[in-house]
Amino acid sequence: NAGVTQTPKFQVLKTGQSMTLQCAQDMNHNSMYWYRQDPGMGLRLIYYSASEGTTDKGEVPNGYNVSRLNKREFSLRLESAAPSQTSVYFCASRRDRPYNYGYTFGSGTRLTVV
Amino acid sequence: DAKTTQPTSMDCAEGRAANLPCNHSTISGNEYVYWYRQIHSQGPQYIIHGLKNNETNEMASLIITEDRKSSTLILPHATLRDTAVYYCIVRGGLDFGNEKLTFGTGTRLTIIP
Numbered sequence: 586n587a588g589v590t591q592t593p594k595f596q597v598l599k600t601g602q603s604m605t606l607q608c609a610q611d612m613n614h615n616s617m618y619w620y621r622q623d624p625g626m627g628l629r630l631i632y633y634s635a636s637e638g639t640t641d642k643g644e645v646p647n648g649y650n651v652s653r654l655n656k657r658e659f660s661l662r663l664e665s666a667a668p669s670q671t672s673v674y675f676c677a678s679r680r681d682r683p684y685n686y687g688y689t690f691g692s693g694t695r696l697t698v699v
Numbered sequence: 700d701a702k703t704t705q706p707t708s709m710d711c712a713e714g715r716a717a718n719l720p721c722n723h724s725t726i727s728g729n730e731y732v733y734w735y736r737q738i739h740s741q742g743p744q745y746i747i748h749g750l751k752n753n754e755t756n757e758m759a760s761l762i763i764t765e766d767r768k769s770s771t772l773i774l775p776h777a778t779l780r781d782t783a784v785y786y787c788i789v790r791g792g793l794d795f796g797n798e799k800l801t802f803g804t805g806t807r808l809t810i811i812p
Contacts, residue, residue: 589742618800627786627802628743675742687733687745688800695740 587611589691591676597697598666606661606694608676616679617659618643618688619651621672628675634659666698703787708807717774719806721787724768730790732763734772735802736783743786743802746772782810 592607610617615636620628620643630643634653648670650662659678663670674694680686704722711717723732731750735743747754747761749770754761760773774781786805 620802625804627804628800629802630800673740677742687735687748688743689745690742692742693740 591691595695603664609658610678614678615681618677619661620675668698671698705806710809711777717777719772722769723789732770733788735786738783777810779810
């Protein structure tokens with residue numbers, strides 16, 4: 586089925602370890618996003634990419650890096666994981682036109698940092 | 700983006716219409732109203748959006764007041780699968796550079812059998 590695919594679905598890291606969360610979409614969307622959701626809270630934007638080769642910081646970028654590998658893929662990297670990064674991470678993409686179109690989200694990666 | 704206010708939780712009987720309100724009194728002229736929902740811990744799902752006219756699609760209807768300061772999402776015949784957290788979001792539709800889609804804490808809708 587068309588949509589946004591995230592891997593892995595679950596991950597446990599030790600403090601200081603690094604990892605990359607993968608995201609791919611097959612809808613030919615230019616815009617892609619990474620959000621995090623902490624328990625009982627709404628989503629907060631980490632980084633976004635308006636097109637291949639461009640990335641911009643969102644609301645909570647500290648401790649993360651991103652790579653827009655190509656039009657389909659947008660990865661999120663934690664260089665040195667901290668317990669405060671325990672969260673559910675969602676990747677999303679959006680059609681470019683019309684600009685007001687809705688987002689399509691992946692099913693999430695549940696990350697625990699111990 | 701304009702701030703939105705939603706009730707924390709609501710219940711609705713199965714088969715009845717679920718009406719979810721949202722206040723956005725500081726909305727500006729070029730800002731759209733979006734609704735998403737999140738079922739359990741899945742990724743948010745886009746439902747509907749509108750600017751000033753009422754909108755309807757296969758999932759729901761969106762009623763926006765004439766002054767655009769509030770809106771109501773209507774699920775016409777609620778089922779148990781509609782139990783979810785519903786988010787009302789306001790953002791500019793034509794401002795491509797403004798990518799911040801701000802999710803609040805939403806309304807937890809519980810459909811009662």
